[in-house]
Amino acid sequence: xPGGNLGAMTLPKDLRMVxxxxxxxxxxxxxxxxxxxxxxxxxxxxxxxxxxxxxxAVREQLEKGSTFYALNEPAIRFAEVLTKAAPCGExxxxxxxxxxxxxxxxxxxxxxxxxxxxxxxxxAFHGGHDVGQxxxxxxxxxxxxxxxxxxxxxxxDAAICLIDGxxxxxxxxxxxxxxxxxxxxxxxxxxxxSVTRTHAIPLxxxxxxxxxxxxxxxxxxxxxxxxxxxxxxxxxxxxFPLSAVMGKKEMLELAxxxxxxxxxxxxxxxxxxxNPIACAAGLAxxxxxxxxxxxxxxxxxxxxxxxxxxxxxxxLGVPLQVLGDGPVLQTFFIDPAVPxxxxxxxxxxxxxxxxxxxxxxxxxxxxxxxGGKMYLSLAHTDxxxxxxxxxxxxxxxxxxxxxxx
Numbered sequence: 370x371p372g373g374n375l376g377a378m379t380l381p382k383d384l385r386m387v388x389x390x391x392x393x394x395x396x397x398x399x400x401x402x403x404x405x406x407x408x409x410x411x412x413x414x415x416x417x418x419x420x421x422x423x424x425x426a427v428r429e430q431l432e433k434g435s436t437f438y439a440l441n442e443p444a445i446r447f448a449e450v451l452t453k454a455a456p457c458g459e460x461x462x463x464x465x466x467x468x469x470x471x472x473x474x475x476x477x478x479x480x481x482x483x484x485x486x487x488x489x490x491x492x493a494f495h496g497g498h499d500v501g502q503x504x505x506x507x508x509x510x511x512x513x514x515x516x517x518x519x520x521x522x523x524x525x526d527a528a529i530c531l532i533d534g535x536x537x538x539x540x541x542x543x544x545x546x547x548x549x550x551x552x553x554x555x556x557x558x559x560x561x562x563s564v565t566r567t568h569a570i571p572l573x574x575x576x577x578x579x580x581x582x583x584x585x586x587x588x589x590x591x592x593x594x595x596x597x598x599x600x601x602x603x604x605x606x607x608x609f610p611l612s613a614v615m616g617k618k619e620m621l622e623l624a625x626x627x628x629x630x631x632x633x634x635x636x637x638x639x640x641x642x643x644n645p646i647a648c649a650a651g652l653a654x655x656x657x658x659x660x661x662x663x664x665x666x667x668x669x670x671x672x673x674x675x676x677x678x679x680x681x682x683x684x685l686g687v688p689l690q691v692l693g694d695g696p697v698l699q700t701f702f703i704d705p706a707v708p709x710x711x712x713x714x715x716x717x718x719x720x721x722x723x724x725x726x727x728x729x730x731x732x733x734x735x736x737x738x739x740g741g742k743m744y745l746s747l748a749h750t751d752x753x754x755x756x757x758x759x760x761x762x763x764x765x766x767x768x769x770x771x772x773x774x
Contacts, residue, residue, distance in 0.1 A: 378408075378738050384731050391418030393748040396736060404736035405753050407743040412578060413603040415667075415696075416657055417748020423607050426653035427646055436644040443648035447605075450655055451613060454581070456589040457574075457599050460621035463613050463643035467577035467602030468496025470612035471543070473624075473637045474598045475500060478541035478571040480635045481620050486538045488518040488531060492712020493545045495575050500543075522548045522711040525560035532561075536568040541598075543573045546588035550692040550699035550742055554710060558594040565597075571620070577602040577612070581658060582667075583695040591694070604658075607650030610641060663747060664695075670745050670754055671696040677758040679705075685762070687769050690718075696745035700726065722768060729764035 373385055380386075386398035394417050396406045406418070416423065430443065444463065452458035464470045475487060487500055500517055518535060520528040522544075532539060542565050546558060565572040573596055579588035580601040589595050598616035605611055614621070614637075628634040641647075657663065675691045675698045682689040688704045701709060703718035720740060727739025735757055737743050 378411075378741075380731065380739065381728055384728060393417045393419070394746060394750065394753050402734065404731070404734050405749075405757055407735065407737045407745065407757075409744045409746055410608060411603070412582075412744045413606055413608050415582060415604045415744075415746050416607075416654055417746045420653075420657070420748070422653045422657055423650050426649040427609070430645050430649040433645070435646050436641055438640065441643070441645045441648070443645040443652060444643040447648040447652050450652065451601070451605065451615060454585055454587075454655075455599060455601075455615050456586050456595045457597065457617070458615040459618040461613050461615045462621055462624050462637050463611065463648075464602075464637065465610045465612060465639050465641055466496070467575075467600065467612050468498050469639065470577065470600035470602055470614045471495045471573075471575055472498045472500070473614045473635075474573045474600050474616075475541060475543065476635050476637065477598065477614065477620050477623055478573060480623050480633050481571065482540045482569075484538050484540040486516050486518060486535060487541050487543055488520060488528070488535070488539060489543045490522040490528075490545070490548060490712075491519050492522060492551075492715070493543075493548050493575070495543060495545070496577075521713065522551060523554045523557050524711065525557050528561055529564045532564050532568065532570065536570065539568070539570045541571045541573050543575060545575045545578070546592055546594070547579050547583065547694050547697070548712075550694075550697060551709065551711065551715070552692070552694050553592060558592055562594050562596070571597040573597065574599040576600060578697065580604060581655065582697065584664060585659065604654065605651045606647045607652075607654035609644075609647035609650045611644070611647035611651055657747070666747060667696040667745065670749055670751075671698060673754050674698060674743070674745065674757065677754070678761055681758065681762050681765060685765050685769060687765050693742070697742055698745075699742045702726070725768045726764055729767050730760055733760045733763060735760050 372379060388396050389399050390397045394405055396404050448461045452461050464473050518531055520531050546553060562572055576587045576599045581587060581604045584590040598614055600614050602612035623633055623635045624637040678691045678700055690701045690703055690705050690709060692699050701715060701718040702722040709715055724740040727737050730737050
């Protein structure tokens with residue numbers, strides 16, 4: 370297992386552990402140490418670990434069958450919920466991972482337009498496929514890179530200029546409406562929506578992170594801009610592998626196998642696509658999120674943690690900013706007066722200090738991705754937030770006394 374991990378998240382060697390159990394906001398390693406979890410499986414566990422409603426739904430479905438490679442009742446019910454919730458949701462095609470969903474959306478857009486090029490925004494992450502990756506990954510063919518245009522996030526003029534100039538070749542504009550932890554500036558998404566509509570270029574929102582997290586209708590509801598296609602993952606599977614691409618019916622219908630050999634057709638599927646276990650878990654998760662007060666609570670604890678870290682940094686004289694929206698946040702070690710609007714702005718921050726801060730949190734029982742985002746869940750209590758801020762103070766005091774590694 371390269372690096373002693375399962376993917377991209379790495380920890381210093383002295384902090385590597387094996388997790389054996391999760392309950393609510395806590396996880397426990399093989400040595401029995403307890404952590405307050407702000408990774409949450411990289412974001413899916415919006416209800417926390419082992420939520421009784423999700424466990425019960427999965428157990429009930431397991432007794433009926435785990436997968437059929439066929440249309441199943443939980444998938445039908447889930448499709449109805451998803452399309453009603455998403456402002457763009459005329460139709461849905463299930464996939465398995467967030468990467469799959471973005472790949473599917475791009476394929477649909479290319480088939481629909483007959484064009485190849487894609488415009489995305491610098492610093493975004495859209496999954497593990499070739500178009501989704503940022504340029505720090507080798508093995509991506511040069512031919513793929515030639516079909517990808519890069520614009521700075523939150524710079525509407527630059528994006529519009531690129532879109533206008535390449536409109537005859539653009540199959541899609543792909544954007545994270547909340548790019549990592551960077552909120553869209555007022556008018557930015559609206560401008561991208563306007564120019565893509567003018568040129569009949571599909572606009573794709575990557576809502577793998579934001580879907581059902583920032584609001585019931587995701588970033589589309591939160592920011593008031595509706596794309597042609599939207600990609601979902603993480604939360605909708607309730608901790609199980611499930612994703613989806615939703616949007617205009619005329620585009621999603623290109624995935625109908627009846628079209629194969631007769632008309633424009635996109636193969637979009639997989640062995641476990643729309644499996645009933647994940648759909649049952651997703652239905653149970655969204656049922657809890659739809660209850661009164663759920664999003665207000667997520668907003669409350671996210672704001673409390675962000676404000677708390679900022680205040681402690683100010684008290685200790687540690688220059689930092691805490692970005693994000695709703696129950697997502699990320700700490701950047703940089704003067705609060707410096708505007709952080711796009712990826713290049715964030716590169717001015719002290720990344721080594723951010724990693725050291727995260728490692729210091731993990732050592733003290735706060736599980737996070739050092740230097741990365743922190744996710745909150747409905748399982749996080751006021752006591753969890755209070756304890757976390759106590760540890761944040763200890764960690765900031767420690768790294769403020771030490772030079773950046």
